[in-house]
Amino acid sequence: MGDPAGIGPEIIVKLLSAAPETERYVVFGCPNVMQRAVDVVGADFTIQARDRVQDARFESGTIDVVETTRFAPLPPFGKIRADCGQAAFDAIKAGIECALEGSVSGIVTAPIHKEALSAAGVKYPGHTEMLADFGGADKVAMLLGNDVVRTVLVTIHCSLLDAIKGADFEAQMAAIRLADQGARALGYENPRVAVAGLNPHAGEGGLFGREEIEIISPAIKAAQAEGINASGPWPGDTVFMQARQGHFDIVVAQYHDQGLIPVKYMGLDQGVNITLGLPFIRTSPDHGTAFDIAGQGIASEASLVTAMQYALRLQNSSLQDDNQRH
Structure with a gap:
């Protein structure tokens, strides 16, 4: 109700x-x-x-x-x-x-x-x-999306500071695995899972932060070893555009607003x-x-x-x- x-x-x-x-x-x-x-x-x-x-x-x-x-x-x-x-x-x-x-x-x-x-x-x-x-x-994750873009969040309802602290290796792996499972449940046989970076330009090789190098990239490689078609880390400001263009089936976003702003910008009526x-x-x-x-x-x-x-x-x-x- x-x-x-x-x-x-x-x-x-x-x-x-x-x-x-x-x-x-x-x-x-x-x-x-x-x-x-x-x-x-x-x-x-x-x-x-x-x-x-x-x-x-x-x-x-x-x-x-x-x-x-x-x-x-x-x-x-x-x-x-x-x-x-x-x-x-x-x-x-x-x-x-x-x-x-x-x-x-x-x-x-x-x-x-x-x-x-x-x-x-x-x-x-x-x-x-x-x-x-x-x-x-x-482990649970939010999958939010519409017919154009879909995203799974690494961290959900918490402050941005806590989200950064919580986006550790285990959280990355859980989100990537659940994104793969969720996309398969929606009918994608071998879903292309794009993982967004945490920092601007996905860290720019460590210039803007090392989370991509020390946490996110190792998680992507571990997911690939499990047979998941994951890639990244991709810059958060362009990865959803690429997903909309058909390059990816689902995006793993690091924190609440990074993932929800692109989805909700497409309109609330068709969001789920x-x-x-x-x-x-x-x-x-x-x-x-x-x-x-x-x-x-x-x-x-x-x-x-x-x-x-x-x-x-x-x-x-x-x-x-x-x-x-x-």
Whole structure:
């Protein structure tokens, strides 16, 4: 459901309004919040509260909501509130539990608000860290992209200083491996993985820093020894242009903004966030809660639709892999 004070519930309703009835979806969250979203959008849906995923009936004209919280009265739109942060967290945790037990084949998460999570005392700065912890993954990475460029981050939600400290050899190897795995899951048979440098001009032979020489290049060579088609380090200011021109299939970026600015510059509507390294599928739209327009029914569902399409694409890829193994 995402943050109940944001646009998540209403873009979910818009998504489901256009979704094929052959697909089966449930929403984790508050039935009352989802009913308000139906009213805001003006959709012809009935909300059905369910205790478990297994109770969902997937009837035409209904939205099955697995009740993880219940608001009465409803929270106002566009406000940072601890109870909204807690509700978002509870929905995510329930979704993860169902994914781990196999009652859902994947999770698509609507936007959450980091300050609301913090107000609720939730220690996680975002979805990725929650998913890694509760999903039981040793290493996870964010794959963000669209039909033009795709990137995996070495470091995620931390200060730039901490990102530099955290971009060590092990982090490089984890990101390169997950980039290769993620690209393969998206249909690239031998993905070309470009690794961006940390410093300007990829260090310029050590003139602007030695991380490329001492850390990143050795990691690329080690990945190549594992059979990964990795190359670099490439200057961060040109590597995404080369990827857009078709020279690379996926780019490993060293820190959050290095990777996300090029992706988001291409537009938020078609951007998607995929968490790699989990034992289940997870995608999300590449935008936030948009508190400024929440409740007006004007938020675009395009990025959420893209996230759902990627989840289905990954599910089909996984099913094909299973069929080939058997």
